[in-house]
Amino acid sequence: MSKRGKKHKHEDHVDESWLLPYSDLLTLLVALFIVLYAMSEVDAKKFEALSEVFNEEFTSGTGIMENPSPVPEPDAKSLEEPEEKKEETSKEKDEKSLEEQMKERDKQELKELQAKINAYIKGKDLTAQLETSLTDEGLLVTIRDNVLFASGKADVREQDLQIAEEISQLLVINPPRNIIISGHTDNVPIRNSEFSSNWELSVMRAVNFMKILLENDQLDPQWFSAKGFGEFEPIASNDSDEGRSRNRRVEILILPRN
Template sequence: MSKRGRRHGLIPPWMVTYADLMSLLLCFFVLLLSFAEIDLIRFKQLAGEMKKAFGVQRQVPAEVIPMGTSAVFDRFSPAEPEPTLRDEVRQITSLERPRHDTHREQVRARVEQRVREIHLNIEDALRSAIDAGGVRVERDGTNVLIRIDEQGTFPSGSAQVTGDFSALLHELSDILVLSPGNIAIDGHTDDIPIRSSRFRSNWDLSAMRAATVANILLENEDLEPSRLTVMGHADTQPLAPNETEQARARNRRVEITLQLGDAVEREVLAAMFPLSEG
């Protein structure tokens, strides 16, 4: 610039470019500042509308059981509120077990207790026969199985009971009257074929022995005949291979199964949830 221009106070040419650059930088930072200030409420509204428009779905891992909620607690939680930095209400889903699951567990526990009680009562009533070795009482789930060996109960090849066995069955009938459930009586033989004037095969013998036991039990008039079923299985369900005399003697038996499951469950439910009178 000439000395004349400096003397008269003229603006240098580069100052115009510098001023334009500063103006542009100022506008740029003002725009950045406006972008940084986000209206949180407006942003959440826009995000919600975008979610509905594009069908965004909450992702739940496959191994996690989805937890439901109710319309009543859609906005408010029954738990204690937790302070948050934002003005919002949060609901926490608890792992509380549904009431019907608790009732089911209570019913199962009482059914198990009742079955165990009946099992012990039968064992006590048949203690002398159990100690002598001719009778075994076992649990099979919710069933109580009374297994009676042939020795001391039926003569070989016969369906006539001995006097001691008849007395034992009378004692057992008193227990069965006081116990719920159906009663299955099954006759079993070994694999040695039988053919006589009375029995054509082991099928006849096993069925007749089961029927004889049922008839003696039903001499107790308090025992309902509709609760009993009788079946003969011959040698089709052995407890051990018919290879020795001891195994064959074990397979010749009569089994009385007290089927407690459904009957005891109904009994427990009636006690837990009695019907209101009137």
């Protein structure tokens, strides 16, 4: 009878004092994990945030059971996206905006220069021989070869020297821009003792025309270069006289500043 009574006797209350050091241990483990995570990227802002977390954990008196998340949600987010990163993003936007403004200003300058050259072309009644176009590469001025050169020749004709000199005045730009002079021909093989190919003819036409331009003391040679493409960059079909006439040309490409 006494043994059966002992079976129904309530067990003593379990001592739960171990929970406090256990919760503190878990808190320290979580803090250690945060430290290891932060050490992967040395960042003054993150150390400051971690310092605040430690202060809260060790001075608030709360355990891990009372506050399961040692880092409040806003603070955790700030660790992932530090303030410095936000500042860099803002800086990148400002730089991009500035770059766009510079491009727009540069494009406007080229438009004004194009209007100036177009006014010269119209005033000299040269619309059939000269034309301009604004492209992604810059401002392109196209000059037909019959304006400057005799057939199969690379020297600027005497009667066209004045036109070349006037064009040089139009190229006086402040501040200066890089300018490329290029020569082009049709695909008809050249037959003279001076040049063995259209490629050579196109190169010499570009160089000789550039020399005339640079006789203007206001132009700096370091901003100029010359190229020859022969018949390999046609702008029209070589199957007609009109097309071949368009392909025989000298081009002035005024580049953007950037």
